[in-house]
Amino acid sequence: MAQKEPSLVSEQTVEGDEIIIAEQVQKWYYNQFHALRGVSLSVRRGEVVVIMGPSGSGKSTFIRTFNALEAYQKGRIVIDGMEVSHDVRNIEAIRQEVGMVFQQFDLFPHLSVLQNVTLAPIWVRRWKRAKAEEIAMQLLERVGILEQAQKHPAQLSGGQQQRVAIARALAMQPKVMLFDEPTSAIDPEMVREVLDTMRSLAQTGMTMVVVTHEVGFAREVADRIILMDEGLLVEEATPTDFFNHPQQERTRQFLSQIL
Amino acid sequence: MTHSSPSTSPKSGIVTWLRQNLFSTWYNSLLTVICLVGLFLGLRGLLVWAIAQAQWGVIAANLPLFFVGRYPDESYWRLWIVLGIILTLIGISWGINQRSERLFNRPVLVAAGVVAVVILFLPLALVPRLWLLAMLLLLLAGTGLGNRFAAQGNWLYLAWLLSFPIILWLIAGGLGWESVESDRWTGLLLTLLTAVVSIVLSFPIGVLLALGRQSQLPVVRLLSILYIEIVRGLPLIGILFLALVMLPLFLPAGVQWDRVVRAIAGLTLFSAAYLAENVRGGLQAVPPGQVEAAKALGLKSPLITMLIVLPQALKAVIPALVGQFIGLFKNTSLLSLVGLVELVGISRSILANPNYLGRYAEVYLFVGVIYWIFCYGMSFASRRLEKKLNIE
Numbered sequence: 001m002a003q004k005e006p007s008l009v010s011e012q013t014v015e016g017d018e019i020i021i022a023e024q025v026q027k028w029y030y031n032q033f034h035a036l037r038g039v040s041l042s043v044r045r046g047e048v049v050v051i052m053g054p055s056g057s058g059k060s061t062f063i064r065t066f067n068a069l070e071a072y073q074k075g076r077i078v079i080d081g082m083e084v085s086h087d088v089r090n091i092e093a094i095r096q097e098v099g100m101v102f103q104q105f106d107l108f109p110h111l112s113v114l115q116n117v118t119l120a121p122i123w124v125r126r127w128k129r130a131k132a133e134e135i136a137m138q139l140l141e142r143v144g145i146l147e148q149a150q151k152h153p154a155q156l157s158g159g160q161q162q163r164v165a166i167a168r169a170l171a172m173q174p175k176v177m178l179f180d181e182p183t184s185a186i187d188p189e190m191v192r193e194v195l196d197t198m199r200s201l202a203q204t205g206m207t208m209v210v211v212t213h214e215v216g217f218a219r220e221v222a223d224r225i226i227l228m229d230e231g232l233l234v235e236e237a238t239p240t241d242f243f244n245h246p247q248q249e250r251t252r253q254f255l256s257q258i259l
Numbered sequence: 260m261t262h263s264s265p266s267t268s269p270k271s272g273i274v275t276w277l278r279q280n281l282f283s284t285w286y287n288s289l290l291t292v293i294c295l296v297g298l299f300l301g302l303r304g305l306l307v308w309a310i311a312q313a314q315w316g317v318i319a320a321n322l323p324l325f326f327v328g329r330y331p332d333e334s335y336w337r338l339w340i341v342l343g344i345i346l347t348l349i350g351i352s353w354g355i356n357q358r359s360e361r362l363f364n365r366p367v368l369v370a371a372g373v374v375a376v377v378i379l380f381l382p383l384a385l386v387p388r389l390w391l392l393a394m395l396l397l398l399l400a401g402t403g404l405g406n407r408f409a410a411q412g413n414w415l416y417l418a419w420l421l422s423f424p425i426i427l428w429l430i431a432g433g434l435g436w437e438s439v440e441s442d443r444w445t446g447l448l449l450t451l452l453t454a455v456v457s458i459v460l461s462f463p464i465g466v467l468l469a470l471g472r473q474s475q476l477p478v479v480r481l482l483s484i485l486y487i488e489i490v491r492g493l494p495l496i497g498i499l500f501l502a503l504v505m506l507p508l509f510l511p512a513g514v515q516w517d518r519v520v521r522a523i524a525g526l527t528l529f530s531a532a533y534l535a536e537n538v539r540g541g542l543q544a545v546p547p548g549q550v551e552a553a554k555a556l557g558l559k560s561p562l563i564t565m566l567i568v569l570p571q572a573l574k575a576v577i578p579a580l581v582g583q584f585i586g587l588f589k590n591t592s593l594l595s596l597v598g599l600v601e602l603v604g605i606s607r608s609i610l611a612n613p614n615y616l617g618r619y620a621e622v623y624l625f626v627g628v629i630y631w632i633f634c635y636g637m638s639f640a641s642r643r644l645e646k647k648l649n650i651e
């Protein structure tokens with residue numbers, strides 16, 4: 001990938017090395033369902049944090065508050081020195097720094113793979129098409145789908161589509177990447193190619209927050225693993241401690257179900 | 260499509276097709292025979308009438324009247340040029356659409372030759388026959404051009420866009436040309452003019468109304484719903500009466516809108532409400548994940564609508580939209596009831612001529628065929644477009 005330009009914003013941040021700060025975040029759906037009941041998390045630059053937890057525990061809701069796909073009602077979230085607020089300008093600035101990969105890929109079906117990847121750089125970053133395409137081709141090569149650049153998403157396998165989705169997010173040269181169960185909708189034999197892509201992305205020093213149930217990936221790549229349950233953060237530990245010496249009964253119970 | 264398959268001649272292709280589709284088993288053969296007999300019995304009356312009894316002289320004698328009505332003869336050449344521009348552009352579009360195929364193979368050239376010969380022997384004066392030949396050549400040349408320079412296809416949209424004012428200028432005159440007043444725009448010319456302009460105008464309005472109906476702003480949403488529901492509750496003929504008969508009564512003295520403009524406004528406002536509902540269906544078919552993915556990339560919401568939502572929504576409702584356009588085209592016939600002499604209007608005035616008393620069947624059959632050709636053309640083009648978008 002092209003060299004990341006040094007960020008001006010980050011140098012002004014008081015919080016120093018922490019690129020994501022979430023403090024006591026609370027969210028209600030439709031003023032009634034309390035989906036997040038006070039969750040705090042800090043992520044340092046270059047760190048990989050894996051979020052685990054049973055279905056409905058609020059994992060997706062939590063990471064979607066980082067780029068304002070979901071609004072939160074109480075607490076505070078600061079991404080790279082910018083507070084996630086209701087200010088539209090602020091939200092747009094944050095979304096440019098935060099890439100997201102979804103469970104269902106959500107590629108744009110009416111555009112070619114290359115157009116999917118260059119769309120945001122051209123329309124948001126206002127790059128020239130030639131520059132956007134050059135960088136897109138580098139990214140597509142990196143995720144191993146250079147030959148498919150002119151195809152449309154429907155012509156690709158699930159694993160290939162998810163790798164395009166990763167390239168699409170990376171094309172904006174984000175500082176943080178969020179992954180919401182990126183391998184859950186993919187046939188088992190193609191899960192590995194996606195995880196390998198994510199692993200090599202982590203090795204480049206990308207800050208990543210990954211919701212996943214892939215134990216192998218979590219063990220190997222994560223710097224920290226957190227467990228969420230019923231809208232609360234239950235446990236936060238290094239992979240070794242998380243899998244071998246969990247502190248909470250709830251974690252042991254969860255691990256016994258997935259291991 | 261023009262498949263060039265050197266191994267099978269067209270004839271053996273037809274025979275195989277017949278055998279496979281109509282005579283594959285004994286009961287299929289029986290059904291085929293029964294249907295053919297039924298068809299023949301049913302249509303025999305029509306055929307006998309059309310060949311033996313109908314007096315087609317009324318059509319031949321009034322051809323110019325059907326097509327261009329009372330447009331002044333000395334300016335016919337301007338209409339021929341308009342037709343030439345349109346046919347060239349259609350040819351180019353078709354050529355680009357078929358870029359991957361060899362277009363001018365033998366069957367196509369033979370067909371073009373046959374059409375040329377038919378044109379030469381049409382019961383018309385020499386000049387229109389020469390014009391028609393020129394039109395055929397332009398169509399072929401456009402197709403060849405489009406096929407050859409398909410890579411420059413993006414200019415096509417610009418060309419279509421630019422052709423619009425030029426065509427209007429050619430028809431209406433002015434700006435250095437002798438102007439032709441709008442009450443002389445009649446016949447098929449007026450039908451096409453009102454239909455095309457209304458279609459082109461009502462489409463963006465319909466899209467805006469559909470978006471307005473989903474807007475976050477309550478005022479916009481309410482106004483859109485109000486407009487759509489009111490217009491959908493009114494009959495078109497009522498709206499046209501309002502625009503053409505009642506409106507002048509309300510306007511202050513001295514203010515006058517051209518009648519054609521008022522007719523187009525009525526058709527456009529009517530059609531926009533229906534289009535809006537069709538487009539809304541398409542908008543609802545776009546999965547919410549698409550918008551979220553676009554948001555997550557930092558796109559602003561007008562861009563999300565333009566680049567992500569609308570292309571998918573419109574593609575999903577192409578058949579419904581074209582259905583609307585076809586309906587609008589046929590609805591222009593109602594203009595004859597409010598004093599505009601379009602194709603049906605001119606037919607009625609021809610039938611009022613004592614020389615052609617009682618020639619209803621001939622005239623209306625002819626007019627029906629003309630409507631059918633254009634409507635079928637639209638539906639054919641829409642299927643092509645759909646297929647093209649699906650391959651991409």
Ligand SMILES: Nc1ncnc2c1ncn2[C@@H]1O[C@H](COP(=O)(O)OP(=O)(O)OP(=O)(O)O)[C@@H](O)[C@H]1O
Pocket residue numbers: 029030033035053054055056057058059060061062
């Ligand atoms: N749009 C919504 N409206 C109402 N409730 C919602 C909505 N989205 C999520 N919820 C509820 O909020 C809770 C948390 O949902 P969330 O999707 O964050 O869970 P999750 O941990 O990601 O689960 P999963 O593993 O199934 O993806 C669930 O109980 C869910 O039913």
Ligand SMILES: [Mg+2]
Pocket residue numbers: 059060061180181
């Ligand atoms: Mg989830």
